[in-house]
Amino acid sequence: MSTATAPVSASSPATQTLRNAVIRLAGNSQDGIQSIGGFLARLAGRTQHDVMTYMTIPSTISGGPSIFQLHLGSGHVLTAGDESDVLVAFYQHSYNDHISVLREGGICFYDSGEVKEVKNERGVHHIGIPFTAATIEAIGGSAKDRGKNMFVLGLLCAVYQLDKDKLSGIIERQFGKKDESVLRTAMLAFDAGYAYPIGDMGTFNFEEGEHTDEHRISTDGNTIMSMGLIAAGVRYGAAYPITPWSGIMETLRSELPKYGGIYVQAEDELAAVSMTIGAAYAGHLAITGSSGPGLSLKMEALSYASMAEIPLIVVNVQRGGPSTGLPTSVEQSDLMQAIYGSHGDAPRIVLAPQDVEDCFYIALEAGRLAREYSCPVIILSDQALSSRIEAFTEPDLDKHWVEPTLDISERDADFKPYPLDKITRHAPPGTKLAGKYPHVSGLEHDEHGHPAGSPKMHTQMTAKRRNKLIDLSKKLPLPEIYGDKEGDVLLIGWGSTYGPIKEAVNRLRSEGHKIGAAHIRHIHPMPAGLDRLWAKFKNVVVVEMNDYGVYGHGQLAMMIRAAYADPKIQSLCKTDGLAYRIREIVTGVEKVMTAQ
Amino acid sequence: MSSATIEAPASAPAVPAADKLTKKILTADHPTWCPGCGDFAVLAAFYKVLEKLQYTHEKIVCVAGIGCSSRFPYFMNTHGIHFIHGRALPLATGISLSRPDVHVFVFGGDGDGFSIGGNHLNHAARKNVKLTYVIMDNYVYGLTKKQTSPTSPQGFKSKTDPTGAIDRPINPMKQLLASGATFIARTHAAQVKHMVDTFERAILHDGFSVVECLSECVMFYEGSFDDSTPRKGGTYDIIDETQHDVKDDVAAYQLANLPSPGKFGVFYETRQPTKNALEQKWIDATQSKLTGMSGKDVLRKRLEIMR
Numbered sequence: 001m002s003t004a005t006a007p008v009s010a011s012s013p014a015t016q017t018l019r020n021a022v023i024r025l026a027g028n029s030q031d032g033i034q035s036i037g038g039f040l041a042r043l044a045g046r047t048q049h050d051v052m053t054y055m056t057i058p059s060t061i062s063g064g065p066s067i068f069q070l071h072l073g074s075g076h077v078l079t080a081g082d083e084s085d086v087l088v089a090f091y092q093h094s095y096n097d098h099i100s101v102l103r104e105g106g107i108c109f110y111d112s113g114e115v116k117e118v119k120n121e122r123g124v125h126h127i128g129i130p131f132t133a134a135t136i137e138a139i140g141g142s143a144k145d146r147g148k149n150m151f152v153l154g155l156l157c158a159v160y161q162l163d164k165d166k167l168s169g170i171i172e173r174q175f176g177k178k179d180e181s182v183l184r185t186a187m188l189a190f191d192a193g194y195a196y197p198i199g200d201m202g203t204f205n206f207e208e209g210e211h212t213d214e215h216r217i218s219t220d221g222n223t224i225m226s227m228g229l230i231a232a233g234v235r236y237g238a239a240y241p242i243t244p245w246s247g248i249m250e251t252l253r254s255e256l257p258k259y260g261g262i263y264v265q266a267e268d269e270l271a272a273v274s275m276t277i278g279a280a281y282a283g284h285l286a287i288t289g290s291s292g293p294g295l296s297l298k299m300e301a302l303s304y305a306s307m308a309e310i311p312l313i314v315v316n317v318q319r320g321g322p323s324t325g326l327p328t329s330v331e332q333s334d335l336m337q338a339i340y341g342s343h344g345d346a347p348r349i350v351l352a353p354q355d356v357e358d359c360f361y362i363a364l365e366a367g368r369l370a371r372e373y374s375c376p377v378i379i380l381s382d383q384a385l386s387s388r389i390e391a392f393t394e395p396d397l398d399k400h401w402v403e404p405t406l407d408i409s410e411r412d413a414d415f416k417p418y419p420l421d422k423i424t425r426h427a428p429p430g431t432k433l434a435g436k437y438p439h440v441s442g443l444e445h446d447e448h449g450h451p452a453g454s455p456k457m458h459t460q461m462t463a464k465r466r467n468k469l470i471d472l473s474k475k476l477p478l479p480e481i482y483g484d485k486e487g488d489v490l491l492i493g494w495g496s497t498y499g500p501i502k503e504a505v506n507r508l509r510s511e512g513h514k515i516g517a518a519h520i521r522h523i524h525p526m527p528a529g530l531d532r533l534w535a536k537f538k539n540v541v542v543v544e545m546n547d548y549g550v551y552g553h554g555q556l557a558m559m560i561r562a563a564y565a566d567p568k569i570q571s572l573c574k575t576d577g578l579a580y581r582i583r584e585i586v587t588g589v590e591k592v593m594t595a596q
Numbered sequence: 597m598s599s600a601t602i603e604a605p606a607s608a609p610a611v612p613a614a615d616k617l618t619k620k621i622l623t624a625d626h627p628t629w630c631p632g633c634g635d636f637a638v639l640a641a642f643y644k645v646l647e648k649l650q651y652t653h654e655k656i657v658c659v660a661g662i663g664c665s666s667r668f669p670y671f672m673n674t675h676g677i678h679f680i681h682g683r684a685l686p687l688a689t690g691i692s693l694s695r696p697d698v699h700v701f702v703f704g705g706d707g708d709g710f711s712i713g714g715n716h717l718n719h720a721a722r723k724n725v726k727l728t729y730v731i732m733d734n735y736v737y738g739l740t741k742k743q744t745s746p747t748s749p750q751g752f753k754s755k756t757d758p759t760g761a762i763d764r765p766i767n768p769m770k771q772l773l774a775s776g777a778t779f780i781a782r783t784h785a786a787q788v789k790h791m792v793d794t795f796e797r798a799i800l801h802d803g804f805s806v807v808e809c810l811s812e813c814v815m816f817y818e819g820s821f822d823d824s825t826p827r828k829g830g831t832y833d834i835i836d837e838t839q840h841d842v843k844d845d846v847a848a849y850q851l852a853n854l855p856s857p858g859k860f861g862v863f864y865e866t867r868q869p870t871k872n873a874l875e876q877k878w879i880d881a882t883q884s885k886l887t888g889m890s891g892k893d894v895l896r897k898r899l900e901i902m903r
Contacts, residue, residue, distance in 0.1 A: 437654075
């Protein structure tokens with residue numbers, strides 16, 4: 001992003017002050033470049049800077065090319081950056097694959113022991129440093145591939161005049177848990193990188209971040225969603241490992257015992273959702289989760305949960321599909337599966353967080369809605385949100401903490417599990433009943449839960465299950481419009497495209513277009529009266545990371561078109577497994593405007 | 597019932613007379629099973645065991661999957677959940693682990709337990725989840741009207757094996773022994789006393805207890821268990837526990853290998869820590885380091901690490 005990264009002042013010829021910078025680290029997955037990124041991201045949070053990261057991981061078991069990109073800045077950072085200002089290349093293949101992402105006049109640090117051929121073009125400053133050799137020299141021999149990430153971290157710390165004391169503190173806390181020699185080795189490599197003479201290229205520093213009294217934290221989407229689930233009152237659940245969902249189940253498995261809860265590793269996806277429904281039936285707020293293929297396996301039980309009106313949370317961390325597809329890439333192609341991927345008319349709520357911070361709040365909302373509407377709530381996260389790190393304000397637990405409750409208070413003689421005129425409130429096992437004990441059933445049932453498949457009863461019960469969602473849609477607020485409230489194009493997005501869409505709006509508006517954007521967090525049901533959003537726009541473009549499909553529209557666009565039958569709703573889709581770049585959205589919107 | 601008017605002795609457990617579990621109180625819908633179905637006897641035996649054990653009424657949960665026998669919860673006036681085909685065990689696992697205060701009973705057939713839910717049987721057994729599972733085995737798919745089941749003997753003619761079943765049936769006792777279940781027994785719907793005794797031992801076992809109960813389907817596999825029904829000329833051979841050590845899994849495997857009709861009774865019983873207890877142990881150890889902290893404090897501390 002050359003415009004955003006232009007120096008705003010030059011305090012001395014050697015030091016430039018930046019608002020933000022995009023750094024891409026390219027190496028192999030075992031080089032520890034994710035840890036460099038993690039340290040820098042945490043530092044950003046602590047120094048009132050904003051940050052967003054982006055990473056790729058090969059789906060191979062060990063090794064393979066991998067990148068970690070960081071966008072650091074003093075303003076609000078919305079994307080991981082289209083172009084990078086700095087490329088750190090560990091190998092020739094890293095250099096070859098990523099040099100084109102470096103902006104004109106950018107800086108490329110490369111391991112001169114590995115990268116032998118560089119292209120001197122586009123004004124790129126090449127700085128060859130023997131990362132590997134210098135690291136070996138610093139730490140004294142053997143550990144050939146270990147520690148060069150710390151060397152590079154030291155180097156970046158010097159170039160960007162980062163707060164060395166704070167950064168060292170973060171490193172110490174990370175490695176301090178391990179063997180003392182690990183920390184010593186890491187710091188030796190770090191110091192060597194910090195002190196390495198890089199010649200006369202000068203250094204940079206960042207504008208001070210806006211000071212705030214609130215604490216800020218830096219973490220990834222999977223971690224903060226796990227925390228959100230705990231805050232929402234989740235204490236039980238079960239799951240089966242699958243990428244990129246696994247991080248949440250690992251976190252819940254190790255965290256829940258602190259709260260007296262249990263997270264079970266089930267034998268398969270079907271058992272996982274069944275155990276979770278068991279815990280929910282037993283009166284707890286429970287959660288299962290998976291990624292695309294695993295969600296497909298859970299579908300029969302999810303229909304059951306709709307039919308039996310069981311409250312539960314299901315997280316789907318989407319990845320590229322179909323089938324095993326692109327297990328470590330991002331895609332938003334499970335929207336239809338989330339809404340409709342089951343047999344029968346099986347209404348459920350579908351939510352999507354818009355950024356890492358929102359993963360916390362969407363989990364809270366999922367918990368509240370599951371309880372209130374006694375039905376499954378699916379959270380559609382994605383691979384990008386799951387792994388990228390952002391800095392944001394620490395959630396206020398005094399405001400958001402939900403203490404879990406188990407209501408087994410005695411019910412009246414007229415208790416019915418499935419009243420036609422009210423939302424179901426189950427009486428979990430342990431509840432004493434004055435009348436008959438309730439049956440929770442997957443067969444069509446009467447108000448008492450007894451099998452009753454009469455035409456009238458099925459019609460009434462189907463309506464009961466559907467009307468809950470209609471009630472919810474009327475209570476949901478319309479999303480706010482960012483940018484222009486009327487004009488040429490309204491962009492509609494969902495999930496992790498929030499940042500790139502906002503930046504695209506900024507860029508298009510700076511070019512003189514009248515553009516707005518609305519982000520939908522409530523995917524199903526959508527807020528009622530959504531069409532009011534675009535009443536004053538000539539075009540609506542729904543931006544998604546999924547396929548145009550046979551009828552030319554992405555999955556959310558299909559839903560909105562079905563609901564509002566408005567021909568001005570169009571689609572901008574892509575299926576390359578990568579997060580949206582700002583210019584891809586800008587180009588797509590420009591095409592729509594030109595077609596007018 | 598007359599006992600409701602009799603004052604309990606002071607030393608007896610304080611079960612209020614009105615709450616005393618009786619067959620009448622436990623009875624719900626009239627079973628939808630066909631006349632002559634073995635499952636009626638299983639239901640009656642279960643009432644008897646509950647009458648004997650006198651568990652607190654609201655603490656009883658009946659769980660089932662899909663099949664004729666899986667209609668069981670509807671016929672019990674207790675908390676009940678009728679789930680999907682083959683997944684009753686994981687559902688019951690979720691209840692058992694999250695609600696140590698309730699008694700979890702699972703009912704199902706051979707299709708539910710050994711075919712579509714076969715994997716769950718292995719894993720619930722090795723996890724030693726505290727619950728009791730009664731498999732009402734009739735060697736045939738009855739609800740869908742006579743298809744081959746995983747326990748149908750070779751040669752059994754069904755709508756899916758018109759010339760006789762081709763595949764070998766599974767041997768439930770051998771499979772359960774291999775899975776690591778900690779209480780394994782076999783009984784028969786026509787042997788009411790043995791059934792009641794076996795259920796009671798299974799229920800009192802602290803761990804995953806499973807009972808295969810032969811229960812004839814008079815509609816689609818009449819006469820299937822004649823060889824173990826004395827009044828039809830068969831032999832009902834109960835394991836003599838003075839000769840068979842129930843802790844010896846190799847001996848149990850040898851018993852399981854006997855040709856039809858085989859033996860009945862407890863094949864194997866061992867005391868192993870339950871998953872329920874092991875998870876609770878981990879919770880206790882974890883929480884002992886957090887004395888004095890509320891859940892909110894614990895989460896706040898966790899968030900602070902991310903600063």
